[in-house]
Amino acid sequence: MPEESKIWNIALAGNPNTGKSSLFNHLTGLHQKIANFPGVTVEKKTGFWKTKSRGNVKLMDLPGTYSLYPKSNEERVVADVLLGEFNQPIPEVIVYVADASNLQRNLLLFSQIADLGFPMVLLLNMGDIAKENGISVNLSKLEQSLEIPVLAVNARNGSGLENLEKAVQRAERVKKPFYFIDNDDEKKMDYGQLLKWHLNPETLKNKQIGVPSATLQARETIARYASLRTLIEPVVEKEPIQADPFSRKIDAWVTHKVWGYVLFSLLMLLVFQAIFSWASFPMDLIDSGISGLSTTLKQNLPQHWLTNLLTDGIIAGFGGILVFIPQIALLFFFVSLLEESGYMARVMFIMDKLMRRFGLNGKSIVPMISGVACAVPAIMSARGIENQRDRLITIMVTPLISCSARIPVFTVLVALAVPSIKIFGILNLQGLVFMSLYLLGVIGAVGAAWVFKKILPQGEKSYFIMEFPTYKWPKPSNVLITIYMRVRSFVVEAGKVILAISIVLWFLSAYGPGDSMDEAGEKAVIEAANKSLNKEESANLVASRRMEVSFAGEVGKFMEPAIKPLGFDWKIGIALLTSFAAREVFVGTMATLYAVGDADASTDTLLERLKKEVNPDTGIPTFTLPVALSLVIFYVFAMQCMSTIAVVYRETGGWKWPLVQLAYMSVLAYIGSWIVYNLFS
Amino acid sequence: MGNQIPMSALETGQLARVIGFTDELTSLKLLEMGLLPGEQVQLERWAPMGCPVLINLASSQLSLRKEEADSVLVESVDHA
Secondary structure, eight states: OHHHHSSOEEEEEEOTTSSHHHHHHHHHTTOEEEEEOTTSOOEEEEEEEEETTTEEEEEEEOOOOSOSSOSSHHHHHHHHHHHTOSSSOOOSEEEEEEEGGGHHHHHHHHHHHHHTTOOEEEEEEOOHHHHHTTOOBOHHHHHHHHTSOEEEEOTTTOTTGGGHHHHHHTOBOOOSOSOOOOSTTGGGSOHHHHHHHHHOTTTTGGGOOSSOHHHHHHHHHHHHHHHHHHHHTTTBOOOOOSOOHHHHHHHHHHTOTTHHHHHHHHHHHHHHHIIIIITHHHHHHHHHHHHHHHHHHHHHSOSSHHHHIIIIIIIHHHHHHHTTHHHHHHHHHHHHHHHHHTHHHHHHHHHHHHHHTTTOOGGGHHHHHHTTTOHHHHHHHGGGOOSHHHHHHHHHHGGGSOOTTHHHHHHHHHHHHSOOOEETTTEEHHHHHHHHHHHHHHHHHHHHHHHHHHHSOOOSOOOOOEEOOOOOOOOHHHHHHHHHHHHHHHHHHHHHHHHHHHHHHHHHHHOOSTTHHHHHHHHHHHHHHHTTOOHHHHHHHHHHHHHHHSHHHHHHHHHHHHHGGGTOOHHHHHHHHHTTSOTTHHHHHHHHHTTSOGGGTTSHHHHHHHHHOBOTTTOSBSSOHHHHHHHHHHHHHOOOOHHHHHHHHHHHTSSHHHHHHHHHHHHHHHHHHHHHHHHHO | OOOEEEGGGSOTTOEEEEEEESOHHHHHHHHHTTOOTTOEEEEEEEOTTSOSEEEEOSSOEEEEOHHHHHTEEEEEOOOO
């Protein structure tokens, strides 16, 4: 049906916080995908809208912006899409979403797009706010003056959208331009050419525009507002005078110098509580499901390297991806509630000054919070920061926030190093150390940000001009769609890396040079027989001895001189290597190396075994307090996550920053571990 | 005509009218967000640490940093 799909390539445009994304969700449901625009890390949301007359119509949700003049990547993208700078079809119809409660400001971008000559439909979102403020817009009058279809919609429940299909069929160009260029030379340009000049004033100097781009833009914006005023005055019956009194009352508390921070801390406590304890139930289910599947397959499939690849490589890799989903879903449940309700803007307001001291800004708060679950979605959420330097610093320090993959590592090592005693009768010392590790991560992140602030050249001016959205009840379907899209992009982005790495690591630990592994295995069988171990114990011993001589073991031995100053032996070296897929693999590898078997990995068996481990050369225990502490500090600071490196590569568009990050975090980890090891030795 | 003062010098709750801007690039962003010459503004509150500041416009609220508010010139108007 080439004929039918021909005209229907539609873009949604409008200011931020106008209900545009809600309308997009109404129209597309889950038939949407998030990708990046080529060359920039601005999210490109596209989806399919089911129509009666044309079947599935392609719909693009353009980033919400205030104008076409780029002060951020988002704005640049909107201009580029409309000018056809990307190698993709220019949208044929623009459906413009405007908030009826602030029509003049909302129509500035509308007037720019209209002057580009696009056929348009105007949707007026008459949320509750417009009604409460007693504004009424005369739709038919507005329709008459613009000569395009104007629809009243409600972004909350989608009412009014049933008429959108007919309206799009009637979409028209706005004939009367909003802005005339009065200079003689400039008159020769249509608005599209003028916009191109503004986007790239240097390359188009020959056009002889007498005024600097910024001056002309200011002049244009004021002229546009003037013509919009004449359009709106006969149409809008009452202008609201003041900000919503209800919002202002809440704000007095939420941005209070004491209660504002208390509330924020309590909410964060709730979020962390949810991530740590509520998520553990589904995570345990996934864990046991995966290992159950693995065991069943091993028992029923022939003993073959393919079976091992499937169970220890591929299924283990999938397990490593799936296990993070509950925490990421819960995190984005809270983050989207906080954002949708309008609260997050208040947090940015009270945190900006503090964050700025360290080279971050108020908007860095979302990535930093998200980092507690996983650095991968956290780094992607740094896209909301317009200033490129602030965004880069945020990306560079976010992986220092202790993510959920560090929890199993911390759990084992803290239990190993710290006695489970109570201080003051209520506080568990282990819990206290655990908390200090998180605090150490935050201090590390803030400190690193401060150093980057000193080192990185001051780039473009950092703005923090932000509209305060009015409070609204979060819409469940928007929250669910956000969770779904975030989880999906995590599975795709981090998943492929985790899967690939776990297959490589499986190979490294399942194979060794020559026949060394088989020989070691045979020796282990004899050793087990001599010690009269039971069947399971001897299988564990064989696995351990085989891993020691595998390629991974070779690498561990090769690394040993480098990590010896930190108190690590080559076995720990192997675990450091294998945990590069995801940190929590450390625990599984230690379990294999110390022959306790995977099934017991997180139980006390591993702890007991590690405590008993003795260095064959010196005769003293391997896991002394200094070693355990040194190792735990290493995991606080070290990058140790291939997916994060991959996502930083993608978000910064090159290898420079991921390598800088890997280097500085490794140095930090090494020095930190070395100090702790020597302090406690 | 009242005195021209930077918007950041307003008292909390004080009403004023926008006269102009001293920083062209900042003014572009502010204009787009609806802070126009002739518009009435009111300083709603400062953030706890003394920056940013929340400004009421006719039908929206803007948060901006102190140096951004410094670049907006206003004249005080009496309570209507």
